Amino acid sequence: MDIATLRSRHHDHWMRAAAIRTLTLDAVAAANSGHSGMPMGMADVATVLFEKHMKFDAADPQWPDRDRFILSAGHGSMLLYSLLHLTGYADMTLEQIRNFRQWGAITAGHPEYGHAGGIETTTGPLGQGIATSVGFAIAEESLRARWGKKIIDHYTYVIAGDGCLMEGVSQEAIGLAGRLQLSKLIVMWDNNGITIDGKVSLSDVTDQKARFAASGWDVFECDGHDPDDIDRAITAAKASPRPALIDCVTNIALGSSAQDTSKGHGALTDAQLIADTRTVYGWDHHDFDIPADIRDQWAAIGRRGASDRAEWDIRLRTLSDAKQAEFARQFAGDMPKRLSAAIRALKKQVTETAPKVATRKASEMALEVINPIVSETIGGSADLTGSNNTKTADMGVFDIESRKGRYVYYGIREHGMAAAINGIALHGGLRAYGGTFMAFTDYARPAMRLAALMGVPSVFVMTHDSIGLGEDGPTHQPVEHLAISRATPNTWVFRPADAVEAAEAWELALTTKRTPSVMALSRQNLPTVRRTHSQKNLTAQGAYVLEEATRKRQVILMATGSEVEIALKARELLEAQGIGTRVVSVPCMEIFAQQDESYRKKVLPAGPVRIAIEAACRMPWDRWLLGERGSEKKAAFVGMTGFGASAPAERLYQEFGITAEAVVEKAKALL
């Protein structure tokens, strides 16, 4: 349908959509950067979605049962900001739109979670939105099963571009959603045929509808500018018993001279082009000026869900007080009060029995205590359940016929899993974790970074955390991955030394609301090194004195995880030779760095020789070896300098010189 026909046949709709289009043009022009074409292309679809389908109340962006709208094509952020502004989200003022992409504004180049109500997740790195949306849809199914349709029953709508669908993670998302039959997930594909480099056909000939259908999706299509056709397609997609793709055939940068070109993808800032486009739209208003009648129409859309919201509130109040409190607790992300005591009891028991177990097993022991108490956990693994020890006895499997199940078989999809975990956490009401081998941090990285950037308490269970995994060899042996996660802002990297620290780490990972955690866990068995029970969570200090020198303290050994055992052995050897040696366990460097200086100084006083022991690269240790009152002349590192190798673990530790004897030798050389 050409624009003239659209304008005349669907006048009100057209002008509502034009408000999005012109706000986009104005904001991008003001910022002199941004992406005009996508909002201009998808304005009709978004308008129909918000007008006729989205269940939301602009006055309460946190309403737990709202439909979720995820702009996977995050570069088209002005589409989202326009919608939020026009429908009346309080924080999305016109001033914010005017300050698009400026310092301090909530209108970042790409939508940033936490900046404003209605931004359900951070998007921009392509494919993340669609992959995260699978987590939202899992959360919705799970919560609906738990709380009933009267409390949770909503859709997750996604707008994805060609770029999102070319990213590999989209396949993982599609495969997972198709398998789990997440029928309330609806992806609207902005099929405009254009990428930055030119036409999509330059790099792809994929029949996307056939591809989605191949993974068990229902597929619909519509003219992405015809409101009736859009409405029909969304209605059909909602009724589908499977996740649904709507192929929305659109024109990028509709109505401008850059329409259907890669130029239209970017920032359209030319004044004449903008003026001409306004004329095509029949939009005769100043920059950022939305006439009152159109504002009113949009405002009505923004209030459309208010009565639904009120009725929902009444339904919620029909629940028992206890249930309401539980619902509120889970959506607030607070832990049940009895968790602490249970963790303490586990610690006490472990201290007494002193099992020799791998920390992946220790993690499972903690989860066996946690999961029955924290009913909102959803676990899973990327096809390594038996290796990651992520499935506890009572969880049940989350599946089509068992939505109350709490364990997701994510398949061989580390990236999709990590994004889904973020989505589950972002939805609210649930806590998610999932496992893979630590070397495959690489696969999950883009989603792990987003968790950190968004401040979402996802937990990534990364087992087989060093050469200690042995025979699988260097492809599977992380060397740089502790450094990678430690270099990432707002990420806690826990590397517990035994079952006590593992329990403490889990307590911290579940108690925080704003920081994702990486659990670095050993494949190999480790002794219990915490032999005295402490009520206090010592891991909450990041590092602490595990064993003190019995005589004048000449050496401090720092270690994490599987290497704490080596440090303790080295200490024995050194003490036997009359060299007083302290062992500091460092289960979480980031938390240690946040402690008071006085505490840090107490743990790492100036003077003694310092040796750090970790079967990984040295980079994160320099700060603690050479700095914080250390000195180059009295510091050494025992760890890895290159990639690992394939052999039994003990042999690898010997060959790479990560042994108590090597520690002793270095210590003596420095004394």
Place this chain on the structure above:
Amino acid sequence: MDIATLRSRHHDHWMRAAAIRTLTLDAVAAANSGHSGMPMGMADVATVLFEKHMKFDAADPQWPDRDRFILSAGHGSMLLYSLLHLTGYADMTLEQIRNFRQWGAITAGHPEYGHAGGIETTTGPLGQGIATSVGFAIAEESLRARWGKKIIDHYTYVIAGDGCLMEGVSQEAIGLAGRLQLSKLIVMWDNNGITIDGKVSLSDVTDQKARFAASGWDVFECDGHDPDDIDRAITAAKASPRPALIDCVTNIALGSSAQDTSKGHGALTDAQLIADTRTVYGWDHHDFDIPADIRDQWAAIGRRGASDRAEWDIRLRTLSDAKQAEFARQFAGDMPKRLSAAIRALKKQVTETAPKVATRKASEMALEVINPIVSETIGGSADLTGSNNTKTADMGVFDIESRKGRYVYYGIREHGMAAAINGIALHGGLRAYGGTFMAFTDYARPAMRLAALMGVPSVFVMTHDSIGLGEDGPTHQPVEHLAISRATPNTWVFRPADAVEAAEAWELALTTKRTPSVMALSRQNLPTVRRTHSQKNLTAQGAYVLEEATRKRQVILMATGSEVEIALKARELLEAQGIGTRVVSVPCMEIFAQQDESYRKKVLPAGPVRIAIEAACRMPWDRWLLGERGSEKKAAFVGMTGFGASAPAERLYQEFGITAEAVVEKAKALL
């Protein structure tokens, strides 16, 4: 077909395949670890492939025109090792097989490139093989167009498992290969329906054939145990004008009591199980014992290509001497002699004209010189051609009708691109690079790590390398990514400060044969800081004195890339206040670390205050600030401590305090 029927109908084939199966059982049992089921399931397919189709000569594993065989399901490494041993690859002795997964053996848990002839690439992280194979197939098409069918004309065969196909990167590979119509790429899917966690159906319902067909592949299928049917399918796939998938329906751990179970995926080490399986196979021989007749049959297969190989040699010698020398040079990975002089000329010109350009543009200027001289380069970008500045004037586009084109539109597929770059480099005869935004290192990581592990000189052009990219915001602003690549062994991270260093970095990246390079390049314009021409490649020292103090040296400023300008400005301010200040440019920390201690000491003498300036996280700098004769009391870092933000670049530098003024302040506080 049941085993009894197979054994009787195809006796010789059966026994040849049984040799693979029993070698696998024996090696896994000896190692007490490994993966038995996959080689047992795919032995028939592999046997037919090597017997009837693979063009290879076991006596010359480096023959440039050999068919490439890539075991994407790398955990089934014993399949590959068995094939190499049985066909007579010299280094793959029975002793090596006996030492499967042991220290010093070439038979690592997963196939490691460089360990033995016939291992074309390192696999194990799932999906990498299939994604890398796309690079092999691109290389073959490109070289065939350049050198003619008589010199290069071969297939790339891949065995991929369900795990490979679930990994997102496989979709990127499939999409790219389908678009480029890489007809000599043949993927044999080990469709055994089993993953580690259980049945594939536990996590996936994807119709793989429909999925491949949706991206322009031809699709075939066969009974993966019937040699006639396998032969028929491979023959058909070879004749296909498109890349081909063969759905090989197989039974994992065929013939054992663990057949068709997830138990069969792993290490079958039970003596009784092994004995029973041998009985089923009709294999009445000792461990590791292959009867002479079967050895002979396999040896004949290994020699099958010898005459092809000899004829190829004759054809090669029909080329002119110059062409033969060029062919040899390109396959040796040597650079043309005149490259150095051309780089020097560019440096001289740039020093004189002192352009103010972004280093991404500077990189392009270098490539404009390099690409006409080094005709074996293949460039590309993941849909950011105009931003990455990776396409030079004379390259032409690599496409179906233009195989001589040297630029690949990789699409929005950073991961698939990085793997393809590795594959092109591994094939030999070409050098590959490709671009994306540096923050999307995250997407490409698994392949970038493999490049480092394999020692392949891939070049990853990572532009928009800091908050300097401005308005796109924190999702697109790398903060930890320099640390990530620097923490990775055997990786050169270049962050040139201007067009001179960019040219030097490119020279180094192309000259090395064993190390991948990351080019960290600015979006924003930077002044030329190297104002005196030097014949010598100063970047080859990793770090060097860019500006010396004009009076007593009290401060040393270290910086890279866009922050060198800030260091120079700070130096001016400090010198103006009478504080002698040296500026050290550090274009490649890894190379600097490899210099003699005396040189390092000259560049970074003990004594002065040290400040490092880099718009990224501090972690990699502690070594040079606190260590190497530095001291905590006289060191500071000016850079990032968290994620970035969305705003114009200059504003961000101000707000995050990465300014000359901040440097001066810190320096004075430390003096």
